Structures are given as structure tokens and as C-alpha cells.
Amino acid sequence: MQKNKTLLYLILSIVSLALFIGIWYYFTAVLQIVSPKTLPSPVKVFTTFIDKFTNPNPDGATLLVHALSSLKITLTGYLTAIVIGVPLGIAMAWYPKVDLYVRPIFDLLKPIPGVAWVPLMIIMLGIGFASKVTVIFISAIVPVLLNSYSGIKQTRDVHIWVARTFGASDWQMLTRIAIPTSLPYVMTGIRVALGAAWTTIVAAELIASTEGLGFMIQQSRGIYRPDIIIVGMVTIGIIGSVLGLLLMLIESVLVKGRSKV
Amino acid sequence: MDNPKVKVINLTKKFGDLLVLDDVSFEVAEKEFMCVVGPTGCGKTTFLNSLTKLYLPTSGEILVNGEPVDMKKNNISYIFQEQSTMPWLTVEENVGFGLAIKGVDAKAKREAVDEVLEIVGLNDYRKYYPNELSASMLQRVVIARAFATKPELLLMDEPYGQLDIELRFKLEDELIKLWQRTQTTVLFITHNIEEAVYLSEKILVLTNKPTKIKKIIDNHLPRPRNVVDPEFIKLRNEVTELIKWW
Numbered sequence: 001m002q003k004n005k006t007l008l009y010l011i012l013s014i015v016s017l018a019l020f021i022g023i024w025y026y027f028t029a030v031l032q033i034v035s036p037k038t039l040p041s042p043v044k045v046f047t048t049f050i051d052k053f054t055n056p057n058p059d060g061a062t063l064l065v066h067a068l069s070s071l072k073i074t075l076t077g078y079l080t081a082i083v084i085g086v087p088l089g090i091a092m093a094w095y096p097k098v099d100l101y102v103r104p105i106f107d108l109l110k111p112i113p114g115v116a117w118v119p120l121m122i123i124m125l126g127i128g129f130a131s132k133v134t135v136i137f138i139s140a141i142v143p144v145l146l147n148s149y150s151g152i153k154q155t156r157d158v159h160i161w162v163a164r165t166f167g168a169s170d171w172q173m174l175t176r177i178a179i180p181t182s183l184p185y186v187m188t189g190i191r192v193a194l195g196a197a198w199t200t201i202v203a204a205e206l207i208a209s210t211e212g213l214g215f216m217i218q219q220s221r222g223i224y225r226p227d228i229i230i231v232g233m234v235t236i237g238i239i240g241s242v243l244g245l246l247l248m249l250i251e252s253v254l255v256k257g258r259s260k261v
Numbered sequence: 262m263d264n265p266k267v268k269v270i271n272l273t274k275k276f277g278d279l280l281v282l283d284d285v286s287f288e289v290a291e292k293e294f295m296c297v298v299g300p301t302g303c304g305k306t307t308f309l310n311s312l313t314k315l316y317l318p319t320s321g322e323i324l325v326n327g328e329p330v331d332m333k334k335n336n337i338s339y340i341f342q343e344q345s346t347m348p349w350l351t352v353e354e355n356v357g358f359g360l361a362i363k364g365v366d367a368k369a370k371r372e373a374v375d376e377v378l379e380i381v382g383l384n385d386y387r388k389y390y391p392n393e394l395s396a397s398m399l400q401r402v403v404i405a406r407a408f409a410t411k412p413e414l415l416l417m418d419e420p421y422g423q424l425d426i427e428l429r430f431k432l433e434d435e436l437i438k439l440w441q442r443t444q445t446t447v448l449f450i451t452h453n454i455e456e457a458v459y460l461s462e463k464i465l466v467l468t469n470k471p472t473k474i475k476k477i478i479d480n481h482l483p484r485p486r487n488v489v490d491p492e493f494i495k496l497r498n499e500v501t502e503l504i505k506w507w
Contacts, residue, residue: 258349
């Protein structure tokens with residue numbers, strides 16, 4: 001039964017994707033009602049995609065170089081956000097004093113989108129690696145911290161009582177009750193943050209770059225190459241999905257005995 | 262009483278202006294099974310929680326072995342009314358939770374867990390997670406966890422309140438077996454008078470709020486007990502009369 005459902009889901013996914021590309025193909029290559037300068041056909045996008053693996057023109061680097069450059073920036077900012085955001089969120093939720101000091105600042109900064117930091121980052125950190133990483137970091141830390149915080153707040157009193165009557169210390173209650181309780185929420189935050197980080201890369205690479213997927217997209221816009229723009233977008237989509245799948249695998253190993261949040 | 266296991270002296274608990282426990286004093290002997298009964302909402306849970314200092318008492322003292330109760334020093338297990346297994350731990354990890362908190366070494370922990378799992382009949386389920394188990398199995402996990410630390414004092418707050426009657430009878434018998442085997446001191450809260458008469462050596466009857474002690478009744482009915490035995494019914498009726506406040 002379960003297997004049938006998975007199969008059905010797979011077939012439906014393929015059908016809907018094929019349908020989408022089919023319609024796209026029909027309007028661009030068959031009917032030709034849209035100029036290829038505005039929207040190229042999927043065939044053109046596909047050949048450009050293959051070509052970009054080896055061809056550094058017209059934007060100066062191959063697709064792989066761009067992708068790796070973007071990945072390096074994203075992962076640096078993203079992982080830093082996890083390393084700082086998870087413990088900070090946990091500490092804020094567990095220790096009222098930390099909450100008191102950090103929360104007002106966080107509440108103020110939370111609604112500002114990562115992209116809005118770009119101009120300030122350029123002035124403060126210049127146009128190099130650091131400013132881009134910082135923008136990613138800011139985008140990613142918000143969901144990480146928020147989810148870790150609310151995860152700890154899910155801790156049930158009765159679990160704390162069980163631990164306390166067994167003579168647990170405050171540290172034991174944190175590490176053996178609160179943190180395990182929060183884990184599904186922490187993982188959700190980490191997953192959401194990946195999306196936030198990876199989608200911010202295009203904006204971050206608005207800061208003068210010489211490579212990166214965002215840079216490639218920007219360059220191609222200037223020279224009217226929508227096929228390369230789409231290749232960039234699709235690549236961002238594929239890498240994002242692969243990273244997301246990877247995280248789900250990690251989550252299924254870490255979070256046991258519970259349905260996902 | 263010489264050297265009582267638990268000695269409660271003038272225990273009083275107020276929540277704001279609301280007086281819940283009013284100057285309660287009593288003793289529990291070593292290895293005794295005491296049931297605490299009282300009308301619904303009379304503060305039975307507050308009573309246990311003050312005893313374990315989950316709530317700080319407003320005044321009064323609780324002594325275990327003649328010294329103020331201290332969760333880190335005293336070996337106490339508490340079975341709560343709510344389901345309290347940890348969903349992120351397997352059955353055996355849940356059962357070993359108290360031992361892990363107390364820093365018991367791996368080998369001793371394993372032996373203790375094996376022993377109680379055997380008694381409650383969950384040996385085949387040791388690798389399962391709580392979301393894969395039925396309500397009765399979960400309650401057994403909780404009971405096993407409570408006994409695994411070989412507590413000197415076991416507190417139970419209506420542990421079977423949510424279970425159907427057949428299951429309750431079964432678990433009550435299991436509990437008696439465990440108690441006889443481990444000789445731990447038990448303080449068992451219930452609103453079910455039949456359950457109290459079935460389990461206890463002594464019944465502490467509480468009044469309606471503000472809670473005081475109405476009477477302490479000795480229960481020397483022979484075991485195994487029979488709920489339709491005339492002596493059993495007589496004692497049950499006696500307790501019921503005491504609790505009637507309407």
C-alpha cells in the first residue's frame with residue numbers, strides 16, 4: 001500500500017513536470033508566440049545548460065565554478081548561523097537572563113530581510129567574501145534561532161518533574177529533557193534556514209562579484225541571455241533540492257520516535 | 262512510630278490567598294503501602310508535589326529518614342498522572358532514565374533495566390519507541406522506570422486514572438507484586454476508593470479544600486484481596502462515608 005502510494009506520487013511528479021515543460025515548449029518552440037530573446041525554449045535552455053559545464057563564456061566561468069563559488073559563500077554563512085543560532089536560541093529559551101538581554105535586539109532585527117543588509121554590508125565589510133557571507137548568515141540565523149527557541153519552550157513540565165524527582169541537575173534537565181524535546185524543531189529551523197540562505201545568494205552576489213550563480217544571472221541579464229538566466233535559476237533549484245534532501249536524511253537519523261513537526 | 266520513613270510536619274500550602282493544604286501532619290512507616298484518598302479537587306496532587314518540593318510548601322516540613330527531603334540525596338520515584346515517557350527514548354532507555362540521571366554505571370544499569378523489563382513483561386519491546394506502544398504498555402514503561410532505581414520512596418499520583426477497568430486490575434496486581442518484591446515505601450494517590458482498599462496497608466482520608474486529614478485507617482485485609490469479599494466491601498463503605506462531603 002505504502003509502496004503503491006510512493007509510486008503514484010513519483011508518477012504524478014513526473015507527469016506534472018513533463019506537462020509544465022511541454023506547455024513551455026509548445027508556446028516557445030511550436031507556436032513561437034514568445035520571442036526567444038524573452039523566453040527561450042526548454043530545448044535551448046537544456047543545450048545551454050550542457051554547454052555551460054565546459055564553456056566559460058560569456059560570463060567568465062563554467063557553471064561548476066559558479067556553483068562552487070556560490071556554495072562556498074552560502075555554506076559558510078549558513079553553517080555559522082547554525083553554530084551560533086542553535087545554542088543561542090537554546091540559551092535564550094532556557095536561561096531567562098539571556099532571553100532578557102538578547103530578545104529585544106533580536107526582535108528588532110528579526111523583521112529586516114537579509115537582502116536589506118546588503119548596502120550596509122558593502123560599506124562595513126567591503127565587496128568581498130565577508131560581506132556576502134554575512135548577508136547569508138543574517139538570513140539563515142533568524143529561522144534557526146526562532147525554531148530552537150520555540151523547540152525548548154515545548155518542554156513538558158511532567159518530563160522536567162520526572163527528571164527533578166530523580167535528582168537531576170539543571171544541566172541534566174537541559175541536556176536530557178529540553179534539548180531532545182527541541183530537536184525536531186531545531187531541525188525544522190535548520191531546514192527553513194537552508195532555503196533562506198540559498199535563495200539569498202542571488203541578492204548577496206549583487207555585491208560586486210566575479211563568479212557565482214547570482215553573478216552569472218546578473219551578467220546574462222545585461223547581455224540578453226535569458227537561457228543562461230534560466231540555467232542559473234534551475235541550477236539554484238537543483239542544488240537547493242539536493243541539500244534539502246540531504247538534511248531530511250540527517251533529520252531522519254537524528255529525530256527518532258516522533259512525527260516530524 | 263519509631264523512625265518513620267516519611268514524616269510530614271504541619272505542611273501548609275497556599276497559592277496566593279487560596280489555602281490548599283492546611284496544617285497536615287502524618288507519618289509513613291518503612292515499607293508501608295499508603296493510599297491517599299479524598300474528594301475530587303481536594304488538592305491531592307498539590308499534596309504530593311509539596312512533598313517532593315515541586316511546589317515549595319508555604320510552611321511545614323517533610324522529613325525522609327529524619328532529614329529534610331532532598332531529591333538529589335534521597336532515592337525517590339514519582340509516577341505522575343500524565344503520560345510521562347520520553348518520546349525520544351526507546352523503552353529500555355526510558356526505563357533506564359532515572360539510573361542515567363543518577364550516574365549509575367552501564368553494567369549495573371543494564372542489569373536493573375533487564376530485571377524490571379522482565380517483571381512488567383516488556384522484554385520484547387525494549388527497542389520500541391513510545392509512539393509504537395499502547396497506553397497500557399506506556400504505563401508499564403513508567404512503572405518500570407520508577408522501580409528501576411530501587412526507590413526508597415515511591416510516589417504515585419492516580420497512575421491508573423486514565424485506564425479501563427480490566428487493565429487497571431491487571432496493573433494493580435503487578436504493582437503489588439513489585440512492591441512485595443522490592444519492599445519499597447509507597448504513597449499512592451487515588452480518587453478511586455475501591456483501588457485504595459485493594460492496594461493499601463493504610464488509607465489516609467483527606468477532607469475537601471482546604472485539605473486536612475480526616476482519618477487514617479489501617480487496612481489489614483489478607484492478600485490476594487477480593488473486591489466482593491464482605492470485609493472488603495465493609496471497609497470500602499467505611500471510607501466512602503468518610504469522603505462524602507455532599
